[in-house]
Amino acid sequence: MxxxxxxxxxxxxxxxxxxxxxxxxxxxxxMQLVALLAVWRVILADSPVNGFTWPQMRAYLLVAFAAGTVVSIMGDFRMAFRILDGDVALDLVKPIDYQRARFAEALGGLWIEVVLIAVVVGIAMALTGGVDVPAAPGLALFAVSMLVLVPLKFLIVYVSTLACFWTQNFMGVQWARLAVVNLFSGALIPLAYLPGWLAGAAQWSPFAGLTSTPALIFLGRVDGRHALVLVAVQAGWVLALWFGARLVWQRALRRLTVNGG
Amino acid sequence: MPIVEAKALTKVFRRPDKGPGLGGSVKHLFARRFTDKVAVDHVDLSIEAGEAVAYVGPNGAGKSTTVKLLSGILVPTSGEVRIDGLHPQRDRMTVAHRIGVLFGQRTQLWWDLPVAESLAVLRDLYGIDRATYRKRLARFDEVLALGEILPVMGRKLSLGQRMRADLAAALLHAPRVVYLDEPTIGLDLAVKDRVREFFRSVRDEGTTVMLTSHDLADIEGFCRRLVIIDEGRIIFDGDLEAVKDRFARERILHIETARPAPLETLRASLPGAEVTVEDTPVRYAVRFDRFAMTAGQVVTALAGLAELVDIRVDEPSIEDVIRRVYSGELVLG
Incomplete structure (x- = not known):
């Protein structure tokens, strides 16, 4: 430890x-957050769409921003470049577990992300007005969901970064991950706006836990048993990915060719 | 029991076989063809505790790959490795405590932290207690002058400083076996001397050292055993001094005389040596076998024939021997 x-x-x-x-x-x-807020404000000015009113969408976007910022700064590019230039060789001769070590690094970067979120959310709220905070049980479940989001996000980033062992390129992997995550997590638009079949699939995917689950709980759009199920799905994916990632890692080690001597 | 043992160690890399240009790359997408490159080919190696082994070979011979196999970084295609009787992949954690690895071209220091903090992270990773840590740092400081670089950020280190800090990082946990892969690459002479002195102190404490280097001056006076690898195969494994005695026995005496001397007379006085005129008619080179005659005998013979102004003896280094081995001119063993 x-x-x-x-x-x-x-x-x-x-x-x-x-x-x-x-x-x-x-x-x-x-700028991006302000632009999104401005667009949705116009769209939702007259009437709610798919059940989202303007104040709800504002809260949704702020939660989506916070969820998107967690585990996003430190870690993935550093890990990817170590794999690509072969410095991963030095990680392999350390008496620690590779996956846990990378998770520790993700946790180390968390504080600066939290500061960033606090600043941005504070400014956005000051500019556009406050948000409605859910009642105590909802708020507690939201907090749990945000906590589960940390290992979940780490694992999705970690597993996709392991792809560098095969692709020899990081930008492509990162773009592909962002495209999938943005769509299926509800970061781009709430899942309710997707066609029914896609929304259903997305809801059970590991990605929903990255934005949609905490955001819907915060908005009070899901509560009681339904909310608990969503958080359980989030936590279930953490377990599945934690052990799944180990299998990917075992295979990656066999693939390893250390570039540049 | 040997501390490092490799049996029929083989590593085959699969390389994509792409045609030239964009056309070749596109074609590769549909019809994937690969060629196998055998980087290490049935290497058998057994190193006893406390040995200092030089592992040399031309570029691309498989030196670094062998080091990565022996430290458990790469999984062998076939054959096996044992470190202190342990399997480097299955017992990765235990093996990690017993080995230290330095790759001259890579650093394990944190780019954005002072050296002292990078070392403190390693201290905690290896579970070294604080008193031992301080003792080891003080000892490294004696030879590597670490003190002045401890507060410097990783990214601000010069190459020589970085290498000193990386050496400390690789040896902080007092590993029983150390692999040094090109540890003096790019260093200036003063730093090289310091680093070499450090190697000697590590060896003298009983650490097993495997040293890979293109600079054979790193090896002379440090390793007793020489292993040469070429095209993935070990082509020589034996005593370094014996190689020198056998293949580096030639000496060249350069002389300068006050006046041009008759070459034939010089040659006649030194049967068994080869006398040639150098760039000016007053300079001569005498090539002789140091086991057939001594430098003193050569000088005495010449002094009777001409007035010697200057003399200098050249000793071929192990470098010359190895260069001849690489070029295929010399077959050892």
Whole structure:
């Protein structure tokens, strides 16, 4: 455990080295969020669409932004480049489990993402008005769902980054992942806007847990048993992916060719 | 029992066989063809605890691949590796504590953290207690002058500083076996000397060292055993001094005389040596076998014939021997 704690601390410190990048990125992310808010405000100005009113959509977008920012800054590109240039060789001679070590690094970067979320959500709320916070049980379940989101997001990023062992390229893998995740998680548009069959499939996929589940719980669009089922699906995928990732890793090791001597 | 043992170790890489240009790449998408490249071919190697082994070979001979197989980074296609009797993949955690690896071209330091923090992370990863950690750092500091680089960020290190810090990182957990792959690449002479001195101190403490280098000066005076690999096969495995005695026995004495001396007379006085004129008529090179005559005998013979202004002896290095082995001119073993 001491080793993993050291990795969490080291990543948390190293994340500070990216503070200028983060500030620049912050501007971009904020513009995108403001643009989305502006578009939905126009669309929903007169009447709700698919049951979403403007204040609900505003809350949805803010939750989607928070969920999208968690486990997004540290980790994946670093891991990918280590695989691509062969520095992963050095990770393999350490007395730690590779998957847990990468998870520790993702946790280390979390604090700076939380700061970023707090700043952006704060600014957005100040500009567009506050959001309705759900009642205590809903809020508690929302918090659980956001916590489960951390390992879930990590695992989806981790497994897709392992694809670098086969593809020898990271950009393509990242774009493909973003396209799938944005559509099936409800990050781009709520799943209710998708055709029924696609929405149904997406709801049971691991991706729904990345945005749709916490957002719907926060909005109070699902509650009681239905909400519990959605969080259980989220947690189920965490377990399945944790062990599935180990199988992928075993195969990746056999594929490993270390580039550049 | 040997601490490192490889039996019929083989690694085959599959390379995509693409035609030239975009056309070749597109064709490869539909009809995938691969060629097998045998990087390491049935290598048998057995290293006893405390040995210092030089592992040399031309570029692409399979040196680095062997090191990666012996440290459990790569899974062999066939054959097996044992480190201290353990299987490097099955017992990855235990093996990791017993081996240290330095790849001269890679760093394990954190780019965005000071060196001291990178080392502290390793301390925690390997579960080294603080007192031992301080003791080891102090010892590394003596030879590697670590103190001045501990507060420097990984990305701001010069190559020489980086290598010193990486050496400390690779040896922090006092591994029983150390693989050093090109540990002096790109370093200036002063840093090289320091790093070599560090290797000697590591060896003298009983650590088993396997050293891969293109700079054979790293090897001379450090390794007793020489292993040469070429095209994935071991072509020589034996005592380094014996190789030198056998193949590097020639000496060249360069002399400069006050006035041009008759070459025939010089040659007649030194049967068994080869005398040639160098760039000017007052400079000569005498090539002789150091087991047939001594440098002193050569000088005495020449001093009677001409007034010697300057003399210098060239000793062929192990580098020359190995160069001749690579080119196929010399077959060892």
């Amino acid at each position: 001491r080793g993993y704690r050291a990795l969490i601390r080291a990543t948390a410190r190293a994340a500070l080295a990216y503070r200028f990048n983060l500030l620049l990125g912050l501007g971009g992310v904020l």
